[in-house]
Amino acid sequence: MSLRKHFFSVLTIVFSLTFLQSCIIGLPSLAGTKADFEEKLISGSDKDKILIIPVEGVISDESRESSLFGSGTESMVARIKESLKFAEKDPNIQGVILKINSPGGTVTASDIIYQEIQKFRIKKGIPVFSAFMDTAASGAYYIAMSTDSIGAHPTTVTGSIGVIMQGINVKEGLDKIGVKDQSITSGSNKAMGSPLIEQSPEQKKILQSIVDGLYDRFFQIVKKGRPNVSEARLKEICDGRIFTAEQAKKEGLVDFIGYFDDFQIQLMKHPKYGGHRDGNPRLIIYQRGRGKVENIYQTMDSSEKQFQFGIVEKLFKQNSNAKFFYLWDL
Template identity: 40%
Template sequence: MDRSSESGTPSPRRRRWPWIVGGLAVLGFLGLVALGIALVLLAGTPGTTTPTTYDEEYVSGGGADKIAVIPVEGTIASADSSLSGPVPIATPEGLRDALRQAREDESVRAVVLAVNSPGGGVTASDLMHDALQDFRRTTDKPVVVSMGDVAASGGYYISTAADRIVANETTLTGSIGVFIPLLNFSEASERYGVKQIYIKSGRFKAMGNPWNELTEDERRIFQSIVDQYYDEFVEVIVEGRDLPEKRVRELADGRVYSGIQAERLGLVDRLGNLDVAVRVARDLAGLDEARVVRYVQSPSLLETMLARLEPREPESLQLLRAANLDLEAKPYYLYLPGA
């Protein structure tokens, strides 16, 4: 007979919830470890990227021959090569992969570069310009630019490498110039007694630091860099648009032009939308008909996982970005109102 029933006292039960909670914690930890390993395997070797293959989205037309529409949208910048996977086409790496795909596909007879970009970094813009020139040199496939809402500064810089440029009447283009953004906290530093001290090897080593006023010597050095990149911008327009250098320098005062103004000034070839640019590309390729496809990106598994894990950007950082205070102190071919 059960002794507990004789005494009237229920027998103590073993507590199982600590084991359950502990088991769940172990499973959660193992899940995080597995996720980390999966991310590492998907990312590959740090600092390397694998060539991206873009999906083809049908746009219009038909036939065996194709015209590839390659969109360049957003700010032009170098890709972050710390993780592998697809990179935006508004990067030298992304454009290089898209042009490689168009080069290797024998059915692609022409390329239309759909540019909707205010430009970006000088180096990234120059690399994209070089990639387009290399594509034209190594293939007999014409390149036509179709400008969207904005194709200014670096967006115009890369466009000069095309065989033809087509702009909408309402396109904002031009903004031919370069700038280096430098913050200055010197007044706030004096007011609040905050200083940044640099132990440096030469008097210009920390030039442009935001805690001190820019000296005249430092200003001249930065200006010489800006002038050098400005001259390069002028040169690509002279070569790409076959315009006299004097005329280009008259136009290259940093202002933006409408599509109508740009066409009248010789900065673009004709006015029209993407359909017009496609017809120009088809004529240059000597085609009666062609199937128009757009290169698009589908997010990879890695990108989807990282997007879910990425923390929400702090509001303060969003405000800095909106005020363009997050720009690095480097040269830009960028249309930035007020710059």
């Protein structure tokens, strides 16, 4: 099959899927979650509780799809906001552990979660720890800067402190098969970042200035969260590189290395921990049932989300929704 025929075959599939998606938009959604939490006991027997909040996967304020047909749950930002709200009302919760296993995510989602945890710590007055698992990179490390202490699993990979705007350019390939961009813009920089045009030096300079500004914000967050590391050293190591747990501890990017039991013990030793430090607090997580959740980070009714395939988005991951990321992406 020639390159031209192959290209148009792909377009036919995409348009067919898009048409099918629009035809079933009136079907009821399978997505949605219950606004109230159900508390699940992991271990322990005391009155005091330590809440485990998972931060897993790519950090985003978008709802997650859980199947081919697009049914899913609330966004990570909405779920963490709701978890902190419920924890704030429970007087028996004496500490929180963020169980982090994430390569990072979008700049805004990472920053929102950071701010929500900061507000919770100030209002509740209890210790909040980060527990790094496989990966705690970029935006995930950004979030950890809001906590009182950071523990890493011995095999954790962390770091990747930096910003990336992902993108590809397909103009040359499209030119070869006779496909041309016919976009009409109001200014010379309106379509910058488009995969259909070559970037000019001015456009690259504009985009680089945005990346630099977002990086500076990240750097200041790390500087505030790691006061024992000199600014000069931070400037050397905050260049996007990744670290093993041992390397991160040596550089002062994490506080201790251990396993989950060690994270719990360290939290109970913290001065802000109000329970019995030699006790057996209940480790709990929050679970949800079916229904919907609404807070300021997810106000879309589950019936509005509708039945979505999400296949078109999966075929063209690099789409027109250009975003800036705190993300380690291989």
